[in-house]
Amino acid sequence: MTEDNKNQKYRAVNSLLDEDKQVIKVIKSIAYAAAATAIAIGIKSWFSGHHLHSAALFGFAMVMALNVVVYDRTQNSSTFRTIFLWLVGGLCLYLIASGGESNTGILWFYVFPPFVFYIIGLRRGWIMMGIMAILIFIVFRFPEIPLIKATYTTDFQLRFTASVSFVTVFSFVMDYSRRQAREELISMARLYEQAARTDELTQLPNRRDMQQHLEKEFFRYKRHGSYFSVILLDIDHFKIINDTYGHDAGDFVLVEFANLLRESCRKVDTAARWGGEEFLVLLPDTSMVQALATAERFRKRVEATELTYKNQRICFTTSCGVCSISQTKNLGSLLKQADINLYQAKVKGRNLVIPLVVQKPEPSPANRSAR
Template sequence: MAIVFLVGIGSKAWYAGHSTHSYTLWSFAVLVGLNMLYFAATTNRAAQKGGLLVVVGLLFTYLIASGGESNTGPLWFYVFPPLLFYLTNLKAGTAMLLFCFLLAVIVFQFPELPFVTAEYSMDFKIRFFATLIFESIFCFVLEAGRLRARGRLIELAQNHEYAARTDELTGLSNRRDMLNRLAGEFSRYQRSGHHFSIALIDLDLFKTINDRFGHDAGDDVLRRFSDLIKNVIRQTDIAARWGGEEFLVLLPDTSLLQALTLAERLRAEVADTRFESGKSHIPVTISAGVCSIANANTLDDLLKQADINLYSAKEAGRNQIAPRVRSREQKGAWSAT
C-alpha cells in the first residue's frame, strides 16, 4: 500500500512538472520495497520494523525540509505518531517522536540551512505543532489503553489455560492435562526410545474418611497428600489428580524398578505422616500400581496394567505397592514380582 501510494503521488508530481520531487518519492518507494524483500528473505521482524522506521523518518524529514508540493509536505507528518507507536512501544515511540518534533523545530526556525528549501508562515507553524501535539497525546493514550487491555486479555487467557489443566482442589494437573502429557511422553518414547513409567495411586478407604470425618476433612486429606507428592517426586516428574481419590504420577526416563522405589518412598512417607483436620487425627495409607512402558504396547495397555496392579495391591491388604519388590541379598539386586 505504501509503495502504491508513493508511486502514485510521485507520478502526479511528475505530470505537474516537479521531476525532482517525483524521483525522490519513487526512490523512497524502492527503499520500502527493498525492506519488504529483506523481510521476505530473512523473516527478521525487528530488522524490518527498524528499516521501515528509518525510511519513513527520512521521508518525513525530506517532506518537511522541501515542503513537498505547495508546502503541504509537513501534513504527511500526521501519519508518523500512530505508525511509531504501532511499530515500537510507548517509551521508544515517545522518544522518537520527541526527536522528530525537535527536527521539525529546527527546519521551521532555521530556513537558511542548506538542506531546507521551504518556508512556512508563523500561523502554519503554530497550527501544525498544536494539532500534532494533540494527535501525539491522543495516540499515546490510545496505545497505552490498548496495551493495558492486551495485558488483561493475556492474563485472562493464562488463567483460563491454567484452570483448564489444573485440579482446583489440589493444584496438581488434572486428568485432561495428564492425558496430553502422557501422549507427549509416549511420542518421545516412540521417537527416541526413552522409557518412562507411571504410578497409579489410590487413598485407602477414602470413602470411610469422608463418612466418618466429613467431606471437608476428606478435602484436607487430598490437599495434604498432594503436598506430599510434590515433595517426594522429582522436578521432571508430573503428578495429577486422576479422579476422586486416585492420583497418577508420570515418571519420565524411569525404569520399573526406579518407579517402584519412588512409589514405596511415597507410601512410607504417607504412612509416617500425621493427617489432621480440625482436632481429628485421620489415619491415611495409600496403595499404588506401577507399570513401565517397557511392559506395554500402547498407552491404554500401560494404564490398564497400572490399574490391574493397583487392584492387586488393594486385594493384598492395601498400604502397599504392586508389583511387589523383593531384595535378593545374595545377588545384591532388586527384582519385581
C-alpha cells in the same frame, strides 16, 4: 468444556503472547498501502510536471517494498521495524522540506506519531519524536538551507507545532492504554491457562496437563530411548472416610495426600490428580524396579501418616499400580496396565504395590552368627 473449546482458548492465549507477529503483519499491510499510495501520487506528480517529487515518491515505494521482501527472507523483525520507521520519517521530512504539491506535503506528518509509538514502543517513540522535532525546527527556522524549498509562515509553524504536539501526546496516551490493557489481558489469560491445567482442590496438575507431560515423555522415549515409569495411586476406602468424617474431611485428606505426594517426588517427576481419589505420578528416567521402590516407600509413608481434622484422627492407606514403558508399546497400554495393577492391589486387600515388591526377610540370629 469440550476439547475443541479448550484448544481455542489456548490458541487465543498464544496469540496474545506473540505480539511481535501481529505488529509485523500490521507494518507489512501499512508498507504495501504506503507504497501503493506513493506510486499513485508519484504518477499524478509526474504528469503535473513535478518530476523530482515524483522520482522521490517512486524511490520511497521501491525501498519500502524491498524492505518487506528482505524481511520475508531474513525474518529480522527489529531491522524491518527500524527501516520502516526511518523510511516513513525520511519521507515526512522530505515532504516538509520540499512542501510537496502546493505546500501540502507537511500534512502527511500527522500519521507519523501513531506509527512511532505502536511500532517501537513508548520510550524509544519519544526519542524518535524528539529527533524529528529538532529536524522540523531546523526546516522552519533555517529556510535558507539549500535543500529546503518550502517556506511556512510563523502562524502556520505555531499552529502546526501545537497540533502535532497534541497528536503526539494523544497517540502516546492511546498506545500506553493499549499496552496496559494488553498486559492485563495477558495476565488474565495466563491465570486462566494455569487454572485450566491445575486441579483446584489439590493444586496439582490435572488430568489434561498430565496427558501433555506423558506425551512429551513418550516422545523423548521414542527419540532417545529414555525409559520412564508411572505410578497410579488410589486412596483406600475413601468413600468410608467421606461417610464417616464428612466430605470436608475427605477434601482435607485429598489435599494432605497431594502434599505428601508432592514432597516425595523428585524435581523431574510430575504428580497429578488423575480423577476423584486417584493420582498419577510420572517418573522420567526410571526403570520398573526403581518405580516399584519409589511406590513402596510412598505407600509406607502414607501408612505411617496420621492426620488430625477437627480433633478427629484419620488414618488411611494407599494402593499403587506401577508400570514402565519398557513393558508396553504406547501410552494407552501403559496407563491401562497401571490401572490393571491398581485394581489387583485393591482385590488383594489394598495397601499394596502391584506388581508385588518382594521384601527380603530379616536374617535370624542364628544366620547372623553363622555369618
